Amino acid sequence: MRMSKQSYRFGAREAFVLVVALLSALVAIGYQTRDAYADGTFGFSSATYTVNEGDTAQIVINRTGGTENVQITATVGDQTAISPTHYINPGPVQFIFTVPGSNTATLQVGTVEDLVQNVDRTFSVTLTVPSGSTPGITSAVVTIVDDDGPSTYSYQSTAVTFSEGTSNAMVTVLRSGATGVAQQVDCNVTGGSATPGVDFTVVDGTANFGVGATTATCTFNIINDGSSEANETITLGFLNASGGFSAGATNQTMTITITDAPAGTVQFSQSSYTVTEGVGLATFGVTRTGGSNGAITAFCSTTTGPGSATVNVDYIQVVNQPLTWADGVTTTRFCQVQIIQDGTIEASEQFGLQLTGGNVGSPSTATVTINDDDGVGVLQFSSATYTGAETGGAITITVTRTGSTTGQVTVDFATTTIGSTATAGVDYIATSGTLTWTNGDGTSKSFTVTPVADGVAEGTETVNLVLSNPTGGASLGAQSTAVLHITDSTTIPVITSISPAAGPIVGGTPVTIYGANFTGALSVTFGGFACTSVNVVLSTQITCVTPAHLGGTVEVIVTTAIGSNTTIGTQNDFFYTGGPTVTFISPSTGPATGNTIVTITGTGFTSSGMTVKFGTVAAVFTYIDTTTIVAVAPAQSAGTVDVIVTTPGGTSPNTAADNYTYTGTSVPVVTSVSPASGPIGTTIIITGTGFAGVTSVTVGGVSASFTVVLSTQITATVPAGTPAGVVDVRVTGPGGMSANTAADNFTNTSAGQTVTYTLYFRFTLLVWTGKNNIGALAALSGQETPDNPQTNNVSGSVGAIYRFNGSTQSWEAYFPGSDGVPGANNFTTLQNGTAYFIALKGGGTMSWTVLAGP
Numbered sequence: 001m002r003m004s005k006q007s008y009r010f011g012a013r014e015a016f017v018l019v020v021a022l023l024s025a026l027v028a029i030g031y032q033t034r035d036a037y038a039d040g041t042f043g044f045s046s047a048t049y050t051v052n053e054g055d056t057a058q059i060v061i062n063r064t065g066g067t068e069n070v071q072i073t074a075t076v077g078d079q080t081a082i083s084p085t086h087y088i089n090p091g092p093v094q095f096i097f098t099v100p101g102s103n104t105a106t107l108q109v110g111t112v113e114d115l116v117q118n119v120d121r122t123f124s125v126t127l128t129v130p131s132g133s134t135p136g137i138t139s140a141v142v143t144i145v146d147d148d149g150p151s152t153y154s155y156q157s158t159a160v161t162f163s164e165g166t167s168n169a170m171v172t173v174l175r176s177g178a179t180g181v182a183q184q185v186d187c188n189v190t191g192g193s194a195t196p197g198v199d200f201t202v203v204d205g206t207a208n209f210g211v212g213a214t215t216a217t218c219t220f221n222i223i224n225d226g227s228s229e230a231n232e233t234i235t236l237g238f239l240n241a242s243g244g245f246s247a248g249a250t251n252q253t254m255t256i257t258i259t260d261a262p263a264g265t266v267q268f269s270q271s272s273y274t275v276t277e278g279v280g281l282a283t284f285g286v287t288r289t290g291g292s293n294g295a296i297t298a299f300c301s302t303t304t305g306p307g308s309a310t311v312n313v314d315y316i317q318v319v320n321q322p323l324t325w326a327d328g329v330t331t332t333r334f335c336q337v338q339i340i341q342d343g344t345i346e347a348s349e350q351f352g353l354q355l356t357g358g359n360v361g362s363p364s365t366a367t368v369t370i371n372d373d374d375g376v377g378v379l380q381f382s383s384a385t386y387t388g389a390e391t392g393g394a395i396t397i398t399v400t401r402t403g404s405t406t407g408q409v410t411v412d413f414a415t416t417t418i419g420s421t422a423t424a425g426v427d428y429i430a431t432s433g434t435l436t437w438t439n440g441d442g443t444s445k446s447f448t449v450t451p452v453a454d455g456v457a458e459g460t461e462t463v464n465l466v467l468s469n470p471t472g473g474a475s476l477g478a479q480s481t482a483v484l485h486i487t488d489s490t491t492i493p494v495i496t497s498i499s500p501a502a503g504p505i506v507g508g509t510p511v512t513i514y515g516a517n518f519t520g521a522l523s524v525t526f527g528g529f530a531c532t533s534v535n536v537v538l539s540t541q542i543t544c545v546t547p548a549h550l551g552g553t554v555e556v557i558v559t560t561a562i563g564s565n566t567t568i569g570t571q572n573d574f575f576y577t578g579g580p581t582v583t584f585i586s587p588s589t590g591p592a593t594g595n596t597i598v599t600i601t602g603t604g605f606t607s608s609g610m611t612v613k614f615g616t617v618a619a620v621f622t623y624i625d626t627t628t629i630v631a632v633a634p635a636q637s638a639g640t641v642d643v644i645v646t647t648p649g650g651t652s653p654n655t656a657a658d659n660y661t662y663t664g665t666s667v668p669v670v671t672s673v674s675p676a677s678g679p680i681g682t683t684i685i686i687t688g689t690g691f692a693g694v695t696s697v698t699v700g701g702v703s704a705s706f707t708v709v710l711s712t713q714i715t716a717t718v719p720a721g722t723p724a725g726v727v728d729v730r731v732t733g734p735g736g737m738s739a740n741t742a743a744d745n746f747t748n749t750s751a752g753q754t755v756t757y758t759l760y761f762r763f764t765l766l767v768w769t770g771k772n773n774i775g776a777l778a779a780l781s782g783q784e785t786p787d788n789p790q791t792n793n794v795s796g797s798v799g800a801i802y803r804f805n806g807s808t809q810s811w812e813a814y815f816p817g818s819d820g821v822p823g824a825n826n827f828t829t830l831q832n833g834t835a836y837f838i839a840l841k842g843g844g845t846m847s848w849t850v851l852a853g854p
Contacts, residue, residue, distance in 0.1 A: 040066020040097070042129045043136020049125075050143045054113030057087075057142050059125055061105045063097045066133070070097045073128040074107045081121035081144050087111045089123075109142065115180030115212060117148045149177040153185045153207075153241055154251040156215075164199075164261035165224035165293070168679045168750070170217040171236065171254060173207035183242035184208045187218035187254075194232035194258050199223055203679060204749070210674030213685055219678065224261045224293065232258045262291030265361030266298045266325070268353065269332065274369045277314075277341050281806045283334040284353060284366065288325050296325045298357035300335035307350025309370055314349055315339050320356075331769060332833055336806075339370060347473065371473070377437070378403045379411045379470055380477030382444065386465075387485045390427075394448040395484060397465060399435055402477070405442040409472035410434050413447055415463050415484075422461035422486055427452055451486045459566040460487050492563040493517045495572040498556060500583045501655040502575040504603050507548035511574070513556065518542050520560050526574055527554025549576045579650020580604035582658040585643055589661045594635035598643075598660070605629055606647045614660055615641030637692040637734060638662045666690035668731040670744040677747035680722055684746065686714040686729060693734045699746060700727030722748045753852040754790050757838075759798075760845050764838045770850040772832035776801060776814050779830055779850055794848045802837040803827070 041064045051057040061074065074093045076083075083089035088110045095105040107125065120143050127138040156172040171187065187205050194200055200222050207216035220234070234256040269285035288296065299320040304311065311317045316338040323333040335353060353366040379401055388395030399413065414432035417424055424430040428451045435445040449463060463484040470476055495515040503509030511531075513524065519539045524531040531544035542558065556572045557564050565572060582602040590596030600612070605626050612621045612631050621631035629645065643658040644651060652658065668690040675684065686697070689712055697706040697716045700723045706716035714731065729744045730737055738744065757766050770779060777783075780798055782791035801814045805826075812826030819828055830836070832853040840846070 039068055039133055040064065040070060041134040041136050042070070042072050042097075042127065043138060044125070044127060044140045045137075047137050047140050048143070049140060050145055051109075051111055052145050053111055053147050055111060057107075057109040057111065057144075059107040059109065059140065059142065061095060061107065061127065062136070063103050064136075066097070067099050069099060070130065070133060071095070072097070072130070072133075075126050075128065076107075076109055077124045077126070079122040079124055079141070080119075081111075081123040083123070085112065086114075086121050086144060087123055111144050115148060115178060117150055117178040118146050120145050148180070151175055151177045151179070151183055151242070153238055155236070155254040156251070157254065158251055159255045159257065161257040161259060162220075162222045163259045163291070164222055165291075166222040168203060168681045169220045169222050169256075170682070171220075171256065173216050173218065174251075175209050175214050175216070179209070179212055179214055182208070182210055184216075185241040186239040188237045188239035189234060190237045190253075191235040192233040192255070194234045194256075198225060199232055199258055200234060200256075204677075208675045208677075210672050210676070210685070210687070212672075212687060213674040215683075215685070216675055217678070217682065219682075220256070222258055228260060231260075234258070261293035263294045263296060263359055264288050264291030264330070265359050266296055266323070266333075266355065266357070267361040268355065268363050268366040270366065271363040272367045272369065273353075274371060275339055276371050277339060279339050279807065280809055282337050282339050282368075283806060284337070284368070286323055286333045286335055286355065288330045288332075289361070292325070292328050292330045294327050296357070296359045298323050298355050298360055301354050301356070302337060303352035303354050303365075305352055306367060307352060307369075309349035309351040309368075311351075313340065313342060314370055315351055315368075331767065337368070347471070377401045377405060377409050377442075377472075377474045378477045379409065379435075379467060379474050380479040381465065381467065381482040382479075383482065384479055385483050385485065387487065388449075388451060389487050390451050391453045392451070394450045395486075396446050396448050397482070397484070398444050398446045399467065400444045401437050401442050401474070405437070405440050407472050408436065408438050409470065409474035410436045411467050411471075411474065411476070412469045413465070413467055415449060416466050417464075419464045420462055422451075422463045425452075426454060427461055427486060428463055428484075449484055458488055459492065460485050462486070491517050493521070493558040493560055493565040495556060495558060495565050497571055497656075498574055500581070500657050501573065502577060502581045502583075502653040502657075503546050504581065505549060505551050505576045505578050507546045509546040509603075511544060511546055513542040513544070513558065514540060515558070515565070516540055517560065517562075518558060521558055522561065523557075523559045525557045525559075527576075531556075546574070551576050551578050575653040575655070577604070577650055577653055580606075580610075580645045580647050580652045582643055582645055582652045582655070584657055585660060588659065589663055590633050592636060592638045592662045592664045592666050594633050596633040598631050598633050600629040600631055600643060600645065601627060602629075602645065602652065603627060604647060604649060605645065606649070609648045611646045613644045613646075633660065633662075635666075636662050637666060637690075638664055664735075666692075666733070667735040668694060668733045668738040670729060670731055670738045670741070672743055673729050673746050676745065677749055678718065679750040680718050680720055680748065682718045684716055684718060684729070686716060686731065687712060688731070688738070690733060690735065691731065694731055695734070696732045698728075698730050698732075700748065718746070718748065722750070724748050724750060754849050755852045756847055756849045758845055759794065759838055759840055759848055761840050761843045764840070765835060766838065767835050768830050768832060769853055770830065770832070771853050773829045774851075776828055776830055777816060777819055780816055780848075782850070791849050791851060792847070794846060797841055797846060798838060799841045800839045801830075802839070803834060 045060040045062055049057055049059055072095050076089050081087050093107055122141050122143050125140045129135045154174050156174055162169040185207050200220050203219040203221055205218055207218050209216045236254045266286055266288045269287050273284055275282045299322055301320055302318045309315055318337050321335055349370045351368055355364045382398040382400050386397055412434050415430050422428055428449055431449055465482045465484060467476055467480045494517055497514045499512050518536050521536050524534050524544050526546055527549050529547040529549055534544040536542050553573050553575050555567045556574050580602055584601040586599050607623045612619045614633055617634045617636055619631045619634050621629050640659050640661045642654050643660050670686055670688040672687045673684055691708050691714055692711045694708050697704045699718050702719045702721045704716045704719045706714050708714050726745055726747050728740050729746050755769050780795035782793045795816050798816055803812050805812050814825045814827055818824035
């Protein structure tokens with residue numbers, strides 16, 4: 001697989017350490033080297049080799065003839081290619097040819113992908129053969145073939161459509177070929193029926209590509225001209241391209257189609273609402289979506305169906321209540337219905353709502369449920385689990401009533417076979433019934449479940465319990481279901497783990513079985529076949545040797561005079577494989593930075609066609625023999641991963657023996673942001689390191705939506721609320737937040753949007769469309785964070801702000817300058833969509849400009 005520019009390269013130091021480990025292992029298993037009087041002919045398979053830039057050169061060394069073990073040395077040297085800029089020189093590499101044994105070896109040399117168009121480059125390879133052996137081709141030249149063509153620019157698509165009123169409409173430009181330098185190209189308007197300045201404006205007409213970036217954008221504002229007209233078009237081409245264009249590039253033009261701005265539709269914000277009987281005036285949101293062109297009026301009415309609520313008893317009928325939106329307005333409007341409190345204990349009741357008009361969307365109807373407040377309470381099990389012994393008699397189950405105790409309430413209870421492992425009539429006696437609480441009664445109620453002692457060794461079994469059908473206005477709590485565990489009265493063997501948990505299909509693997517109650521074990525079987533050399537070491541430990549078996553997962557069964565272990569769960573599973581297994585790794589921990597030399601022990605390893613991964617990341621490794629591999633742990637985020645070996649025969653099964661734990665954490669590092677400027681909504685590519693496990697991305701301190709593409713690349717969208725001007729892009733992962741450097745700067749070209757109110761002497765009624773939950777004093781003083789110079793300070797001229805609370809049917813007030821006085825104010829923040837009366841101290845009028853919401 002081709003490695004990216006940022007990928008980890010196996011360097012000379014690591015190669016030296018690995019070679020030392022390899023030689024030590026070879027000596028340990030009995031190999032000997034011979035420098036003199038050796039025989040045979042040694043040489044490269046060719047005098048020339050080629051490799052694509054970024055790939056690994058495979059240089060083959062062959063031996064013919066000979067009867068002795070021989071060590072040879074391969075040396076790599078610069079020519080027009082320079083290490084480590086163009087390739088990674090592994091230093092002198094020794095190979096051992098054994099007799100009988102190896103007749104071929106491969107020298108692997110990694111090359112560097114630079115993403116820049118350049119000429120092919122070469123490096124040399126020489127072979128040193130000991131005296132007594134015959135040299136073959138001992139010098140070779142490796143050519144690194146450049147694979148980066150000239151830069152080519154194209155539009156992602158040939159056509160795109162935007163409606164009038166679309167701000168920061170982006171078109172995407174693609175760059176292919178060489179991407180190793182920063183480049184740019186203009187999105188040039190070459191024609192079309194749309195008029196610049198009337199139908200559209202160019203916000204940013206240059207697509208800027210950072211180093212390594214393959215996408216960039218140009219941005220336009222589509223103007224809502226307020227007139228009804230046919231579709232208009234903008235034709236785009238390219239101009240002023242860095243490095244020119246490559247011949248034959250596709251999508252050199254794009255057509256933008258401008259459609260008339262839609263009026264949008266209005267609909268209920270949800271299809272069902274719930275209110276409490278004593279709420280008084282209830283409000284139900286109606287939203288305008290899909291456009292804001294022109295004025296819209298809809299009418300809200302109550303309906304008697306569906307439901308059982310009665311007009312003028314449970315609610316006041318509403319007929320054609322008008323809801324109006326002006327041109328450009330999308331603020332939520334509210335249908336208002338008076339709910340009547342009747343003082344009668346009753347079940348929940350319903351009535352309907354309906355919208356009519358010319359621009360009504362879906363849902364156009366809604367159901368309102370009125371919950372009774374005269375007899376309520378929450379009914380639920382006292383615990384999520386209960387436990388009792390098979391021979392211990394009836395087991396008590398408790399149900400509680402919390403909240404209000406007004407009125408009589410009931411709830412049904414029952415055992416159920418759904419999801420239960422115990423069998424009704426065999427393991428327990430099924431039961432059901434009703435629990436009742438009278439008016440004012442808040443005590444717990446209970447029922448019992450009686451288990452049956454069947455004398456069969458079967459382990460703990462479960463019975464599921466349910467509550468249903470609450471009456472009298474009561475509701476079910478979170479614990480409306482529970483599980484009863486019935487423990488077994490016999491002592492059967494229990495298996496908690498097996499080590500190792502996998503082995504070859506030919507059998508012969510020594511295993512240790514851990515658990516309990518093994519004393520007097522009569523047999524141990526693997527998938528029905530007897531394990532040999534069984535030894536009960538302790539009541540908690542058995543050793544034996546696995547029998548041969550077909551591949552796959554089998555159940556391990558220990559049988560005593562009392563019975564056999566259960567097979568629920570995976571703790572008694574053993575996996576037979578025709579491929580490799582990993583039975584031990586040493587060391588089993590290392591730093592997140594990688595480079596730890598790890599010895600992998602197992603079975604079924606092969607000298608060719610084998611891969612080793614730590615988690616999902618491929619590792620550099622050396623095959624020692626069928627039971628031993630030496631690998632270098634790659635860099636990863638902290639945590640535990642599986643070491644997986646794959647050969648032509650299969651992949652090693654996942655067991656606890658292959659776990660490798662990375663310690664420490666890597667702090668993310670941001671090296672570039674592309675594009676480096678743009679408005680809110682711009683898609684940016686963040687390049688750096690340590691992005692695995694990233695939990696947040698902020699732009700100017702505002703959380704952004706993001707996607708981790710690679711451990712070195714993130715795509716994110718500049719969020720609404722990002723301060724204008726130069727801001728920092730910060731990435732946070734398990735190791736902390738990226739440091740603030742010049743490389744993470746991004747320039748937000750969007751200006752903060754504002755709204756202006758005209759305040760009149762005495763009182764002005766307005767609906768707040770500024771920032772939601774902004775402090776009233778901050779809004780009056782123009783003290784936003786960050787500060788916007790377009791807002792102004794009117795706090796000295798405003799004496800009070802008033803609002804009406806529909807829930808309490810009372811007026812509330814805020815008085816500037818009294819924020820710290822206890823009891824002086826009913827509220828201190830302003831909510832988007834709420835109506836307020838603003839009281840001026842003096843005569844005349846004044847303008848009040850604030851940041852627009854939400």
